Structures are given as structure tokens and as C-alpha cells.
Amino acid sequence: MLRDSVITSINTMFCRICNTPSSQYYKDSRVFYKCPQCSLIFTDQTIDRKGQEKHYKGQxxxxxxxxxxxxxxxxxxxxxxxxxxxxxxxxxxxxxxxxxxxxxxxxxxxxxxxxxxxxxxxxx
Ligand SMILES: [Zn+2]
Known part of the structure; x- marks a missing residue:
């Protein structure tokens, strides 16, 4: 899945569903992109185990x-x-x-x- 991690430019990535170039949508400790075609919001920056647990328990x-x-x-x-x-x-x-x-x-x-x-x- 090399294509998933290919950045098309500084603030653009290919959508993981429809492959449309997607611009940066939101940034905190991670950068998220939003597809203009299908509205998928995604990131290629995973969070560590401690961060996952904090998010999960917070929900x-x-x-x-x-x-x-x-x-x-x-x-x-x-x-x-x-x-x-x-x-x-x-x-x-x-x-x-x-x-x-x-x-x-x-x-x-x-x-x-x-x-x-x-x-x-x-x-x-
Ligand atoms: Zn899409």
C-alpha cells in the first residue's frame, strides 16, 4: 500500500477510498485530510498505544x-x-x-x- 503514504504535495494526499487528491482538513498533533469527492476524513499518522487507549476510554x-x-x-x-x-x-x-x-x-x-x-x- 505504498500509494496510501504518497503525499501529492505538501498539504495533499490521495483519498483512501476513491483516490482523489485531498487537501489538509484539520491539524492537531496529527494532520487530517478530507476528500472533496466522497468526504472521507483520513490521516496516515497513527497514534501510539497510550494515545489509542486514552481516545478509546474518552469515548x-x-x-x-x-x-x-x-x-x-x-x-x-x-x-x-x-x-x-x-x-x-x-x-x-x-x-x-x-x-x-x-x-x-x-x-x-x-x-x-x-x-x-x-x-x-x-x-x-
Ligand atoms: Zn474519496
């Missing part, structure tokens, strides 16, 4: 209901640009609060949390 049981409602609104705004969702796979669903919000809105949603449901369940 778990986020009881801020307003945050969950705002997240659902934002995601549905993006999804509805392409099509009305009939089913959603909530990959990385954590404790399932976002799944619950989608279900309340009448959207069939399947939660999948790799740390619980498979593929990563044996990793700490």
Missing part, C-alpha cells in the same frame, strides 16, 4: 446526552447528502449511546464494538 460511556444528540445530527447531515440511511452500522460503537440515538430516530442501527464483539476482543 466510552460518554453520558453527555447533548454531545450524543449533536453527534447524531452531524453524522446524519453528512449521510443525508448522499442518501437517506435505511440501515447504519455503528462501527466502534463503544457503549452504544449513538446507536440508541439512531434507533430513537427510527433508523435501523447495528452496533459493533471491536473490543467487545470481535477482532480486537483479545487485545488489551
Amino acid at each position: 466510552w460511556k460518554n453520558s453527555d446526552k447533548e454531545h450524543i444528540i449533536n453527534s447524531a445530527d452531524s453524522l446524519l447531515t453528512i449521510i443525508n447528502k448522499y442518501r437517506k440511511p435505511s440501515r447504519i452500522l455503528d462501527f466502534g460503537s463503544g457503549s452504544g449511546e449513538l446507536t440508541e440515538e439512531f434507533l430513537k430516530r427510527g433508523i435501523a442501527t447495528t452496533p459493533f464494538e471491536p473490543m467487545i464483539h470481535g477482532c480486537l476482543e483479545n487485545q488489551n
